Amino acid sequence: MSKVLFLDIDGVLNSDLWNDSHREEISDGTLIDEGKIKLLAGLVKETDSEIILHSGWRFWFDTELKPLCTQANKLVELLEKENLHISGVTPDLTTEEIRKTKKFSLVKANEILLWINLHNSVTEWVVLDDLDLHSAQISRHQVKTDQTIGLTLENVKQAVKILSGNK
Template structure:
């Protein structure tokens, strides 16, 4: 059974702190912090996990995971430089109201649980800066601080979640 990382991007692989110091990169469509991508690579290396994108960024790719925007191309290349690929995406359960109000946290938990029903795994972790309001998800979530993004401590917590034995 594979380890799974459900990956959000904003607030995980970038942060408000990073954004403030990297306006030029952002203006060039480089929306991810390469040091955070490197930390994610450490997590993947140590756990052998597959990455499932559950971020709104999943809409920046076609069905074959080819990037549709320059930012998505930069992201996928940054991942490839750390020997990572996106293995899949969660289903889209948003409604027009959710998209207009930008309250994706209302459906993210259901999207993850729907994916898991179709692809059962006991060893999974969610990397997201939002509270996903679901007790099952909460026990598997590493909630990053959107001010700083993914940290060494977050990676260690994720490794603990992925390697704990479920009875």
């Protein structure tokens, strides 16, 4: 594993704009925009990168990355349609206070950096997330999506550039 893509789900593979017109799907928690999955597939194939889930969705998988709920199962099905799979998840550094206040962005950077430190075969990496992760080191590798739109072709081009070593 040399190139890694740290993937957030909400605000990347779905968006507020898309969500507003798909209320029924939001209520059952299976909301993923298949067009965003196709963009992700293009990115992964072009860069030959591995997907590491750093989204809160990672808690919906067991230790063998098998889905534990409908939402995770739907994500896996949509990824598999594009011959994609999740290779791993970042560690959980949240505290009870962070979980209570839902301020996950405060620890996401440390979770990503810890994962990288534990996997010394990583040569290039990119983070797809709609949140500010409060880290200068991460920001050089982050493609910050707009939560109202989700992943775009322009985001994909930026990620390809980062994974090619052209920050």
